[in-house]
Amino acid sequence: MLMGVIWTLMxxxxxxxxxxNGAADAVAQAALxxxxxxxxxxxxxxxxxxxxCAVMELMKEAGLAARLAAALRPLLKRLFPKxxxxxxxxxxxxANVSANLLGLGNAATPMGIRAAQGMARLGxxxxxxxxxxxxxxxxxxxxxxxxxxxxxxxxxxxAAAPFDILPAVWISSAVSVAVGLLAARLMExxxx
Amino acid sequence: xxxxxxxxxxxxxAAVAICALFxxxxxxxxxxxxxxxxxxxxKDMLPALxxxxxxxxxxxxxxxxDALARLLAPAMAYIRVPPETLPLALLRPISGGAxxxxxxxxxxxxxxxSLAGRTAAVMIGSSETxxxxxxxxxxxxxxxxxxxxxxxxLCADLAxxxxxxxxxxxxxx
Numbered sequence: 535m536l537m538g539v540i541w542t543l544m545x546x547x548x549x550x551x552x553x554x555n556g557a558a559d560a561v562a563q564a565a566l567x568x569x570x571x572x573x574x575x576x577x578x579x580x581x582x583x584x585x586x587c588a589v590m591e592l593m594k595e596a597g598l599a600a601r602l603a604a605a606l607r608p609l610l611k612r613l614f615p616k617x618x619x620x621x622x623x624x625x626x627x628x629a630n631v632s633a634n635l636l637g638l639g640n641a642a643t644p645m646g647i648r649a650a651q652g653m654a655r656l657g658x659x660x661x662x663x664x665x666x667x668x669x670x671x672x673x674x675x676x677x678x679x680x681x682x683x684x685x686x687x688x689x690x691x692x693a694a695a696p697f698d699i700l701p702a703v704w705i706s707s708a709v710s711v712a713v714g715l716l717a718a719r720l721m722e723x724x725x726x
Numbered sequence: 727x728x729x730x731x732x733x734x735x736x737x738x739x740a741a742v743a744i745c746a747l748f749x750x751x752x753x754x755x756x757x758x759x760x761x762x763x764x765x766x767x768x769k770d771m772l773p774a775l776x777x778x779x780x781x782x783x784x785x786x787x788x789x790x791x792d793a794l795a796r797l798l799a800p801a802m803a804y805i806r807v808p809p810e811t812l813p814l815a816l817l818r819p820i821s822g823g824a825x826x827x828x829x830x831x832x833x834x835x836x837x838x839x840s841l842a843g844r845t846a847a848v849m850i851g852s853s854e855t856x857x858x859x860x861x862x863x864x865x866x867x868x869x870x871x872x873x874x875x876x877x878x879x880l881c882a883d884l885a886x887x888x889x890x891x892x893x894x895x896x897x898x899x
Binding site for chain 2: 544560565588590653680687711
């Protein structure tokens with residue numbers, strides 16, 4: 535619903551502003567250009583996306599995701615001390631975080647949901663526990679190490695080195711996860 | 727240093743392939759299975775982008791995006807963020823498709839290696855579709871009272887918006 539309102543607003547503003555601006559023809563042409571550009575983009579990044587997905591599937595198949603999940607356990611135990619007592623939560627939780635790091639979106643969500651359901655059973659029904667909020671904050675902040683889709687888009691638009699944004703992405707991701715978890719911790723303390 | 731980052735893709739591929747060989751993974755079927763997954767990723771992206779690109783392109787063609795950027799320029803200069811990226815930041819937590827359309831448009835019109843283009847790429851690469859994730863997780867866990875999860879997640883989104891711009895300005899400004 536919200537997206538429908540935003541979409542309608544974008545189009546209405548374009549037409550009104552375009553007419554007042556003498557750009558009505560350009561606006562009309564832009565609607566078709568945009569649709570064509572969407573197809574063009576999907577085709578031009580299609581190869582890169584499929585190649586990455588192939589490499590990611592191999593990562594999973596070779597057990598690299600599972601090894602990373604095991605390596606993350608000590609850290610996650612400190613972040614989720616209550617859930618750490620339950621193997622039925624820790625297993626999907628570490629798989630979720632490892633899949634997020636590797637950019638295995640399709641694997642991350644089902645695992646995250648299983649962990650979330652396990653955490654929900656530990657607390658008051660219908661109320662998000664501290665640890666469940668932390669899990670959600672961790673998943674709303676991106677921790678993907680290789681942002682492949684946007685790199686493919688940069689490549690399609692002629693970037694000299696599509697992945698040269700990596701250091702900036704890592705810094706920005708790390709700061710955002712830290713800010714999210716810190717904000718959660720502060721609000722948690724206030725309501726106790 | 728920059729060579730390492732431009733080689734990051736082939737290096738990761740080689741590293742994964744070598745690990746898989748040592749693990750005696752049945753490699754080729756895994757690769758093709760994954761490539762097929764990529765097709766589904768594109769299939770999921772295409773409909774949303776086909777609907778959202780025209781809206782973003784129309785806003786650009788009408789001059790409204792430029793007018794907004796001009797209007798915001800002083801305030802955005804104060805927080806040192808490229809003004810073109812504000813619509814992207816506002817759409818990012820709500821819709822992944824709209825954010826991708828907005829970022830792709832900035833990258834196209836400002837240039838992939840421009841400061842605004844890089845900032846847009848870093849913003850989208852280091853954030854998630856916050857409200858979608860919240861809906862999926864709390865929906866599945868049957869949570870009604872989300873307590874402070876939404877404000878904390880939005881703090882993280884605000885941090886991405888500012889920090890991406892600052893780091894990009896520092897590295898490529």
